[in-house]
Amino acid sequence: MTVSLDKAGAVAREWRRLRGDFWDLAMLSWIPLLLCALLWAIFSGGVTRKLPIAVIDQDNSALSRQLVRWMDAAPGVKVAAQVGSSAEALQLLRERSAFGFLVIPADFSRQLQAGRQADVQWLYNAQFSSHAGALLREVRTVTTTLSAGAEMTGREKKGVSIQQAQAQFEPIRTVLNSLYNDNTSYEAFLTLALMPSMLQIFIVIAVVTTIGRELRDGTVPQWLASAKGSWWRAVGAKLLFPLVAYGALSLAYLLFFSLARGWAVAGSLAGLLAGMLLLVLAYCALALLLVAATLSLRLSLSGAAFITAPAFAFAGQAFPLMAMPPLARFWAEALPLTHYLQLQTACWLGGAPWRYGVPQMLVLVAMIVGFGLPGMLLLARRANRPEAWGRT
Numbered sequence: 208m209t210v211s212l213d214k215a216g217a218v219a220r221e222w223r224r225l226r227g228d229f230w231d232l233a234m235l236s237w238i239p240l241l242l243c244a245l246l247w248a249i250f251s252g253g254v255t256r257k258l259p260i261a262v263i264d265q266d267n268s269a270l271s272r273q274l275v276r277w278m279d280a281a282p283g284v285k286v287a288a289q290v291g292s293s294a295e296a297l298q299l300l301r302e303r304s305a306f307g308f309l310v311i312p313a314d315f316s317r318q319l320q321a322g323r324q325a326d327v328q329w330l331y332n333a334q335f336s337s338h339a340g341a342l343l344r345e346v347r348t349v350t351t352t353l354s355a356g357a358e359m360t361g362r363e364k365k366g367v368s369i370q371q372a373q374a375q376f377e378p379i380r381t382v383l384n385s386l387y388n389d390n391t392s393y394e395a396f397l398t399l400a401l402m403p404s405m406l407q408i409f410i411v412i413a414v415v416t417t418i419g420r421e422l423r424d425g426t427v428p429q430w431l432a433s434a435k436g437s438w439w440r441a442v443g444a445k446l447l448f449p450l451v452a453y454g455a456l457s458l459a460y461l462l463f464f465s466l467a468r469g470w471a472v473a474g475s476l477a478g479l480l481a482g483m484l485l486l487v488l489a490y491c492a493l494a495l496l497l498v499a500a501t502l503s504l505r506l507s508l509s510g511a512a513f514i515t516a517p518a519f520a521f522a523g524q525a526f527p528l529m530a531m532p533p534l535a536r537f538w539a540e541a542l543p544l545t546h547y548l549q550l551q552t553a554c555w556l557g558g559a560p561w562r563y564g565v566p567q568m569l570v571l572v573a574m575i576v577g578f579g580l581p582g583m584l585l586l587a588r589r590a591n592r593p594e595a596w597g598r599t
Contacts, residue, residue, distance in 0.1 A: 216433045216434065216435065217430075217433045217434035217440050217441055217443070217444035218444045218447060219433075220429075220430070220433040220444070221417070221444045221445060221447070221448060222448070224417075225448060231413075231416065231417070234409060234412065234413050234416070235413060235448060235449060235452035235453075236452065238409075239405065239406060239409045239453075239456055240456065240459075242405060243402055243405060243406075243456070243460065246398060246401055246402065246405060247394075247398055247402075247463075250393045250394045250397050250398045250401075251394060251398075252393075252394075253392040253393060253394045253395075254282075254283070254392055254393065255283055255337070255338070255341045255393070256282055256283055257282075257283070257284065257285040258283060258284060258285065258306055258338055258341060258342055259285050259286075259287035259288075259304060259305045259306065260278070260284055260285070260286060260287060260305050260306065260307045260308060260309060260342065261286075261287060261288045261289070261290050261295075261296045261299050261300075261305040261307075261308035261309075262275050262278070262286055262288075262289045262290075262308065262309045262311070263289070263290055263291065263292070263293065263296060263308060263309070263310045263311065264289060264311045265310070265311060265312055265313040265315075266311050266312060266313050266314070266315040266316055268315065268316035269316070270315060270316040270319060270353075271311045271315050271316060273353070274311060274315075274327070274349070274350070274353055275289070275311075277349050277352070277353060278309065278345075278346070278349050281345045281348065281349055282345075283341050283342065283344070283345040284342060284345045284346070284349075287299070287304060287305050288304070288305065290308075293308075293310070293330075296308035296330075300332050306331060306332050306335060306338045306339070306342060307329060307330060307331030307332060307339070307342050307346075308329075308330055308331075309327060309328070309329055309346065310327065310328040310329075310330070311327050312325070312326065312327070312328075315327065327350060329343070329346050331343065387473075387556040387557050387558070394468070394470075395470055395556060396524075397524075398464075399464060399470065399551065399555065399556075400519065400522070400524045400548055400551075400552075401519065402460050403457070403460075403483075403486060403544060403547060403548065403551070404518060404519040404522065404544060404548075406453055406456060406457065406460075406487075407486070407490050407515050407518060407543070407544050408511075408515040408516065408518075409453065410449060410453050410487060410490040410491060410494065411490050411493060411494040411497070411511040411514070411515050412494075412508065412511055412515075413449045413452075413453075413494075414445070414446065414449050414490075414491050414494030414495060414498075415494045415497055415498055415504070415507045415508055415511050416504070416508070417445050417448075417449070418442070418445055418494075418495065418498045418586075419498050419503070419504030419507050419508070420504060421590075422498070422502055422503070422504065422590060422595060422596055422598065423503075423504045423596075423597065423598060423599060424596075425593075425596035425597050427590055427591055427595075427596060428591070431591060438583065438586065438587040439583070442495065442583060442586065446491050446495075449487075449491060450487060450488070450491060453487050454483070454484060454487055457483040457484075457486075457487065458480075458483070461479065461480070461483070470555070470556065472554065472555055473554075473555065473556055473557065473558035474553065474554035474555065474557060474558045474559040474560060474561075474563075475554050475559065475560050475561035475563075475564065476554075477561055478550065478554045478559075478560070478561030478563075478564040478568075479550070479551060479554045479555060479564075481561075481564075481568060482547050482550040482551060482554070482564060482567065482568060482571070483547075485543075485547070485568060485571035485572060485575065486543055486544070486547040486571065488571075488575045488579075489543035489571050489574045489575050489578065490515075490543060491579075492574065492575045492576075492577075492578035492579030492582060493514070493543070493574070493578045494507075494511065495578065495579055495582035495583065495586065496578045496579070496581060496582035496585070497510045497511060497514075497582075498582070498586065499581070499582045499583075499584075499585035499586040499589065499590070500582075500585060502589060502590065502595045502598060503598045503599065504598070504599065505598075505599045514542070518542050518544045518545075519544070521535065521538055521539035521542060521545065522539065522542065522544050522545045522548050523539065523545060523548065523549070524548060524552075528545070543571055543574050546567040546570045546571055546574075547567065547571065549567050550564040550567040550568065
């Protein structure tokens with residue numbers, strides 16, 4: 208009974224502090240929820256549609272106009288302008304009124320009607336790689352379709368049957384099958400990875416702030432007294448509310464995308480939930496270590512920003528982990544987010560059973576112990592000294 212009261216004292220003190228601080232409570236509730244909703248709204252369209260391009264039609268024939276119409280009808284492309292020169296098209300690219308332009312040469316229809324190869328030139332702004340990739344797929348699809356139609360028509364005029372013409376034109380056919388993200392949706396690819404990336408920032412900042420303020424304000428003796436002198440109880444009370452809040456937000460994120468948005472968990476739900484809990488605990492432990500190592504709210508917040516803000520870039524989602532230089536790969540492997548996203552990728556859309564996530568779970572457990580235990584020992588040894596208090 209005494210232990211229960213001791214724990215309640217530290218927890219009650221932390222709850223009173225949270226209720227009395229609007230922004231600290233907001234950091235555990237509506238601010239991350241609002242930013243996650245904003246993040247989802249950005250990518251909720253899923254696939255890119257109607258990206259603007261320009262066309263230079265030097266042929267102005269029925270075939271060239273057909274190519275332009277088909278290009279404009281493609282779901283990912285919008286012919287925003289037909290211009291007369293490359294200079295005008297480049298100006299549109301600089302203004303970002305277009306992200307590429309198609310040049311149809313003057314002999315386009317004549318070459319096709321004569322049974323010869325007709326070249327069209329596609330120039331695009333490679334500074335925007337996602338735009339360029341989406342447009343390139345659409346342009347290739349349209350030009351290949353028109354080319355195949357012209358070739359089939361020419362062979363039919365020579366007396367070749369449709370079946371023979373198809374076999375001659377494409378003797379080896381590649382059948383493409385997309386796995387795990389059928390529509391190549393940015394919502395599934397980016398949002399599912401960016402949500403945990405955003406939450407890990409909030410987790411570390413919340414824990415660093417709640418412990419760092421005790422050091423900055425010199426209230427460590429009162430904090431420790433509320434836990435009856437136990438550092439484990441004192442730190443446990445500090446971690447309780449971030450753990451509950453961000454665990455609930457992680458669960459809400461899972462339910463929203465799996466139920467409301469239809470990205471059902473194809474693999475192990477238990478493995479995914481365990482990974483989410485371990486991710487929250489790992490970042491709580493990392494935050495504890497930062498505060499204990501610096502004994503400064505300002506320095507630990509700077510360290511939190513340095514570690515968590517660019518974490519997504521190193522997580523292997525935007526750039527392959529195996530292609531990174533050794534130093535970048537080492538840093539990526541040292542981040543809990545990297546291992547969690549590997550587990551999430553396998554278990555959510557990849558359909559992997561829980562045992563495929565065991566290596567990542569073990570790494571996260573090792574990080575919880577490796578960050579948390581030294582953090583606790585350092586804090587207990589260094590924080591209850593007057594010289595450690597009052598730092599900004």
